[in-house]
Amino acid sequence: MIPPLRRIVAVCSLGAALAACGSAGPADTARPAPAKSSASASPSTARPPVLAPGPGGLTPVFEHGPRTLGKNIALTFDADMTADQGPRAASGEHFDNPELIGTLRTLKVPATIFMTGSWADQYPAEARSLGHDPQFEIANHSYSHYAFTQDCYGLPTVDADQMRADVERAYTAFRTAGVPHALPYFRFPGGCYDQQALRALNGLGVTAVQWDVVSGDAFATDADAVARQVLDGVKPGSVVVMHCTRSAAPTTERVVRTVVPELRKRGYRFVKVSELIGETTGQH
Numbered sequence: 001m002i003p004p005l006r007r008i009v010a011v012c013s014l015g016a017a018l019a020a021c022g023s024a025g026p027a028d029t030a031r032p033a034p035a036k037s038s039a040s041a042s043p044s045t046a047r048p049p050v051l052a053p054g055p056g057g058l059t060p061v062f063e064h065g066p067r068t069l070g071k072n073i074a075l076t077f078d079a080d081m082t083a084d085q086g087p088r089a090a091s092g093e094h095f096d097n098p099e100l101i102g103t104l105r106t107l108k109v110p111a112t113i114f115m116t117g118s119w120a121d122q123y124p125a126e127a128r129s130l131g132h133d134p135q136f137e138i139a140n141h142s143y144s145h146y147a148f149t150q151d152c153y154g155l156p157t158v159d160a161d162q163m164r165a166d167v168e169r170a171y172t173a174f175r176t177a178g179v180p181h182a183l184p185y186f187r188f189p190g191g192c193y194d195q196q197a198l199r200a201l202n203g204l205g206v207t208a209v210q211w212d213v214v215s216g217d218a219f220a221t222d223a224d225a226v227a228r229q230v231l232d233g234v235k236p237g238s239v240v241v242m243h244c245t246r247s248a249a250p251t252t253e254r255v256v257r258t259v260v261p262e263l264r265k266r267g268y269r270f271v272k273v274s275e276l277i278g279e280t281t282g283q284h
C-alpha cells in the first residue's frame with residue numbers, strides 16, 4: 001500500500017504526460033464530460049493504482065495479480081506499430097482491428113490496450129473512441145515500438161538517453177488523438193527490458209506491465225492453438241498478452257470469441273490491469 005500523499009506525487013510526477021493532475025493540454029481542454037461507467041466499476045481515472053518504485057526509485061514491474069483474491073484475469077491487447085510502418089499503413093496494411101474491438105464490446109469484456117504513439121497517430125478516431133469508452137483503458141507501449149534492450153526480436157533499438165522521451169512522446173500522441181486518461185502503465189516493446197531500461201524510466205511514475213500468459217497470437221494462423229494456449233495458461237490474477245493489429249495477429253478476434261465464454265464458464269471474471277494492480281496494492 002502506498003501512502004496517499006506518495007501516491008499522488010507518484011501519479012502527478014507523470015504530470016502533463018497524463019493530463020491527470022489538472023494540467024491543461026489541447027485534448028484536456030477539449031475533453032467532453034466523462035462517460036458514464038457501465039460495464040465495470042473502474043477505479044478512479046484520476047489516481048490509478050501504481051506499484052511503489054523499487055530501490056533507488058527503480059521503475060516497478062507488474063506481471064500478474066494476486067492468485068488468491070478471486071478468479072480475476074486481465075486480457076491485454078498491444079496496438080503495435082513501429083514508427084517506420086506508416087507507409088505500409090498508407091498503402092493498405094491494417095495495423096488496427098475494429099472487428100476485435102467490436103467483439104470485446106459485444107461480449108462486454110473490459111480490457112487494457114497497450115497503445116503505441118505511432119498507432120494513435122495513424123488511427124486517431126479509433127484511439128479516441130477507445131479512450132472515451134469506460135470498458136477500456138489505454139496504457140503506453142512506447143511511441144516507436146523500438147526495443148529498450150539489444151536483441152529483442154529483431155526490433156530496432158532506442159538509445160538509452162531517448163527511452164524516457166519515447167514514452168513521453170507516446171503520451172503526447174494520445175493527448176493529440178483525444179485520449180483523455182492514459183494510464184501510468186508502460187509495456188516494453190517485445191516485453192524486453194533490463195536494469196538500464198528500468199532506470200531510464202525512473203521518476204516517470206509508470207509501472208512496467210509484463211504478463212504471465214503468452215497467447216501466442218502474434219503471426220499465428222491457427223486460432224484453436226492460440227485459444228488452447230490461453231485456456232491452459234490462465235490462473236487467478238493472470239495477465240494475458242494479445243494483439244489488436246490485424247496484419248500481425250489475424251486470429252485474435254476468433255480466439256476471443258472462443259476463450260471468453262469458456263473462461264466465464266470456468267468462473268473467471270475479466271478486469272482491467274488497473275484492477276489487478278489495485279488488488280495487489282490494496283487500492284481496490
Ligand SMILES: [Zn+2]
Nearest residue numbers: 078080189190
Ligand atoms: Zn508490441
